[in-house]
Amino acid sequence: MTVEDPFVTHRSLLFTVAYEILGSAADAEDVLQESWLRWADVDRAEVRDPRSYLVRTVTRQSLNRLRTLSRRREEYVGEWLPEPLLTSPDVAEDVELAESVSMAMLTVLETLGPTERAVFVLREVFDVPYGEIAEAVGKTAAAVRQIARRAREHVAARQPRVRVSRSEQRAVVERFLEALRTGQLRELLEIMAPDVVMITDGGGVVAAAPTPFHGAGLVAEVLAGAHRSVVTLETTPVWLNGTPAGRIDFDGEPTAVSLTVENGLITRIYVVRNPHKLTRLDEPSELSR
Missing domain, CATH: 1.20.140 (Butyryl-CoA Dehydrogenase, subunit A; domain 3)
Incomplete structure (x- = not known):
């Protein structure tokens, strides 16, 4: 042996x-x-x-x-976000591990x-x-x-103050993806906190905002505009970094979207569009402690 x-x-x-x-x-x-x-x-x-x-x-x-x-x-051109990883639901079973690799935590660690x-x-x-x-x-x-x-x-001092359950996170993600798929501006507004922040990372390779968007009205308008600007838009619930999240394909081009949810509302939206950071969306990465 x-x-x-x-x-x-x-x-x-x-x-x-x-x-x-x-x-x-x-x-x-x-x-x-x-x-x-x-x-x-x-x-x-x-x-x-x-x-x-x-x-x-x-x-x-x-x-x-x-x-x-x-x-x-x-x-780096524009906002830098961590590279998202497709993970299996098993990663979320270790709550502390899932929290430590979440996009929200990784962006805090960048500071x-x-x-x-x-x-x-x-x-x-x-x-x-x-x-x-x-x-x-x-x-x-x-x-x-x-x-x-x-x-x-x-x-x-910088991480989300309220830890939400996986079921609550999944429910908000699914509402968000459905609202984005159908272009429902009112629905988007209902599930976002008034002071929501959206950060997009294109790395200078694809279109992305150079600075974050602030406020539910502006973020919802930007997302609804994204819906109107493409021919096909597909949304898929996935597990990213140990947390329920979404994959969005705009005219066949993938985008990874992670949400921070507090008190049932979205407070942060992390949008990774840089194709060099999206190579891990097809096969789950193994993470462990």
């Missing part, structure tokens, strides 16, 4: 760590490739805990890449510095001990505790 390589055993965990730190599946895959090459050169007899060792390796590689990406994202983001992800999502985080990010354990506290407060 052959023993599976620890890297293969923990691959979905390692991908999830990299994806949460980077917000990009493509970059997370590159990090895993770099980490695999390093793992291949390691004397396995010297590694007492392969899982912890691999998480630290992936974290270091993710931080290196994140610092490079931060400069690239400053030059943290690289080290703060890595510390928050490792501690709050994966419950990695402070000592191991310190080794991964090159800080003392005491410093990591302080960074974790600041990051936790930063995220808490």
Whole structure:
């Protein structure tokens, strides 16, 4: 009987760590490739805990890449949103994991510095001990505790205050998709909070607004206009990033739409149109803790 390589055993965990730190599946895959090459050169007899060792390796590689990406994202055309992932409903069974990979959370994590983001992800999502985080990010354990506290407060002040059930989220998503498909402006207005914000990401490749839209009236008008501007519009409920969401095909061109729902109303709409970020909509990604 052959023993599976620890890297293969923990691959979905390692991908999830990299994806949460980077917000990009493509970059997370590159990090895993770099980490695999390093793992291949390691004397396995010297590694007492392969899982912890691999998480630290992936974290270091993710931080290196994140610092490079931060400069690239400053030059990004328009609004930058994380890369959406098609996921199975099983991911939502782990409520904390689903919340941590949601578009809402990933956009909040974008407001943290690289080290703060890595510390928050490792501690709050994966419950990695402070000592191991310190080794991964090159800080003392005491410093990591302080960074974790600041990051936790930063995220808490910006994330949705009310956690909704999957059934409520799904119901709002389905109403939204039906209203968009039929172009019902009044229905769209009824399911959005007055101060709703819609962010669109086209990456300079396809049409998208350079800045967010604010207010239910404007957002509903923009969405209704999108309905009028195309010949065919298909909407499909899907699971994105562990949460009920939607796939919309405008004249055959896919768009991923994720919603933040609070008190039965939509407060945030994340619209990803950049085709380079939509390569993960056909096959579910494996995420785990």
